[in-house]
Amino acid sequence: xxxxxxxxxxxxxxxxxxxxxxxxxxxxxxxxxxxxxxxxxxxxxxxxxxxxxxxxxxxxxxxxxxxxxxxxxxxxxxxxxxxxxxxxxxxxxxxxxxxxxxxxxxxxxxxxxxxxxxxxxxxxxxxxxxxxxxxxxxxxxxxxxxxxxxxxxxxxxxxxxxxxxxxxxxxxxxxxxxxxxxxxxxxxxxxxxxxxxxxxxxxxxxxxxxxxxxxxxxxxxxxxxxxxxxxxxxxxxxxxxxxxxxxxxxxxxxxxxxxxxxxxxxxxxxxxxxxxxxxxxxxxxxxxxxxxxxxxxxxxxxxxxxxxxxxxxxxxxxxxxxxxxxxxxxxxxxxxxxxxxxxxxxxxxxxxxxxxxxxxxxxxxxxxxxxxxxxxxxxxxxxxxxxxxxxxxxxxxxxxxxxxxxxxxxxxxxxxxxxxxxxxxxxxxxxxxxxxxxxxxxxxxxxxxxxxxxxxxxx
Ligand SMILES: *Cc1c(COP(=O)(O)O)cnc(C)c1O
Numbered sequence: 346x347x348x349x350x351x352x353x354x355x356x357x358x359x360x361x362x363x364x365x366x367x368x369x370x371x372x373x374x375x376x377x378x379x380x381x382x383x384x385x386x387x388x389x390x391x392x393x394x395x396x397x398x399x400x401x402x403x404x405x406x407x408x409x410x411x412x413x414x415x416x417x418x419x420x421x422x423x424x425x426x427x428x429x430x431x432x433x434x435x436x437x438x439x440x441x442x443x444x445x446x447x448x449x450x451x452x453x454x455x456x457x458x459x460x461x462x463x464x465x466x467x468x469x470x471x472x473x474x475x476x477x478x479x480x481x482x483x484x485x486x487x488x489x490x491x492x493x494x495x496x497x498x499x500x501x502x503x504x505x506x507x508x509x510x511x512x513x514x515x516x517x518x519x520x521x522x523x524x525x526x527x528x529x530x531x532x533x534x535x536x537x538x539x540x541x542x543x544x545x546x547x548x549x550x551x552x553x554x555x556x557x558x559x560x561x562x563x564x565x566x567x568x569x570x571x572x573x574x575x576x577x578x579x580x581x582x583x584x585x586x587x588x589x590x591x592x593x594x595x596x597x598x599x600x601x602x603x604x605x606x607x608x609x610x611x612x613x614x615x616x617x618x619x620x621x622x623x624x625x626x627x628x629x630x631x632x633x634x635x636x637x638x639x640x641x642x643x644x645x646x647x648x649x650x651x652x653x654x655x656x657x658x659x660x661x662x663x664x665x666x667x668x669x670x671x672x673x674x675x676x677x678x679x680x681x682x683x684x685x686x687x688x689x690x691x692x693x694x695x696x697x698x699x700x701x702x703x704x705x706x707x708x709x710x711x712x713x714x715x716x717x718x719x720x721x722x723x724x725x726x727x728x729x730x731x732x733x734x735x736x737x738x739x740x741x742x743x744x745x746x747x748x749x750x751x752x753x754x755x756x757x758x759x760x761x762x763x764x765x766x767x768x769x770x771x772x773x774x775x776x777x778x779x780x781x782x783x784x785x786x787x788x789x790x791x792x793x794x795x796x797x798x799x800x801x802x803x804x
Contacts, residue, residue, distance in 0.1 A: 362382065363383060364390070396739075398764070399769075402740060402762075404760065405551075405585050405616075406612075406615060407620050407621070407762075410619065413668070413672075417665060418620065418665050419661075421664050425660065426439075426657075427653070427657050428645050428657075430647035431646075432660060439460045439663050442460070442666050443456075443458040443460075445670050446625055446627050452628075452629060456627065456631060457628050458625060458628055459625070459652050459653060461626055462655055463584075463614060463622055464502075464584035464610045464611065466624060466654050466655065467625060468504050469504075470626050472505075472509075472542075474635045474638060475495070475542040475578060476493055476512065476514060477637055478578070478633070480493070488539070492540050493542045494514060494516070494536075494538075494540050494541050495515070495516060495543060495544075495545065496533055496536045496541055496543075497545040497546075498518065498521065498546075498557060499518055500527055500528065500552055500557065500748065501547055501550075502582065506518075514542060517536040519532040519533065519536065520749050521749065526550065526705075527557045528546070529557065530564065530565035533562050533565060543579065543580050544579050544580070545579075546558075546562050548581050548582065548583040548585075549585035549711075549712040551585075552745075552748070552758075553706055553758070554713075554716060555710070559606070560598060560603065563606060566578075578605060578606075578607035578608070578633070579603070579605040580609070581606055583600075583611045584610060584624075585615045586712060587609060587610070588678065590710070592675065592679040592682040593682050593683065593686060601629050607628065608628050608633055610624060611625050611627070612624045613625060613666045616682070617669065618673075618763065619662055621662075623663065639651070685713035685763060685765070686713045688761045688767055688770050689713045691767065692774060695770070695774035696715065696717050696774070701719060703718055703720045704717045712760075716757070717758075725785070725788070725789035725790060727744035727757050728744045729789050730781060731743060733781075733783055733784055733790060734780045738779075738780075740773060742757055742773075743757065744756070744757045759773070
């Protein structure tokens, strides 16, 4: 699009910006540029149409940090994390975070780990390490390495299936049941054999926030080792739960207190309370990291060992994670997690008092969230409520069906995060009552309305 000079251009330059009245560049590489103010306003106006994170109860990811943390982030955006020669202090701070998390997760001694972009990268690296270690064990025994498999439940995040497809591992998925949304030892036992590189258990599922029976699965694997000499490591996907269980349920073992747990991933940008992109992979012992996966290079002026899928990435979130760890400590994280849980309890009480909903698994250890569904069939369903709440009040409370074989169960889920005050909880509860009343009056949402809103379980 060429610019037609118009008498208004001079005024636009003085009083407004060109894109107040023009279409923005979207398709071709721009021939000419624009002033910084114009570029800032163009991007800003686009972003103004995004959803409001405070009313998005679908995402697990952090949407608020303290002003002091934001200062650290803003002041360190120019640092490339991987450049350890230039930024040795950042590398040291990464190691401190790894040691602190290993301590939080009860690692028996000195260990190792990695900063990652999130739990997805941590799971890819953890899965690769399982695969490499399994192959080494098989080769040492003169056995075939042709058909590795990984055992996990249908309640895992999609990244586990991604790992299997990307890295050629057979997924052995335990289906859920219409009334059972996590897995335990009886599900795992028939699927484990000498080609199993590991079992993955979830601490805080994306779907209902509960944990797999990690203790039971560990006990099964310990027994298999003793009775059959089959040493199958257990990886715990603590993307969400890794920063919740140590503070809400400190006496409930799920981590390196259990003998077969060899690696754990956690998302710093979920309940670690850091903005996105930070995750962690922590090994039980140094030997759990397959040596062949570590690369030594000296591009940046100093020989360095890297164990990552990405190379260059920002330092800011590593520093922000360290800020949170020292700022909050166990005491602060415990306070924040308990506050979220308390508000989640209030929301669950209010939902139950409406006599419309069944709250799922309140009596079990759970992430600070409320998973609920309609008690009985009505003229409207959970998808209609999600749509109506969003249309009327801008709340994002997703409705979704559970994975097979619980696919006939539809649930809704509201994350109760640090930004969700008691006043917000009370307002949300009233808005849910209003939304249901509207739907009752009009006999459900129209099909066309339903189609407009497709919300998954989030991330
Ligand atoms: C969010 C999540 C993931 C993926 O983590 P990212 O940090 O978003 O990459 C994996 N597993 C579980 C259980 C999750 O909740």
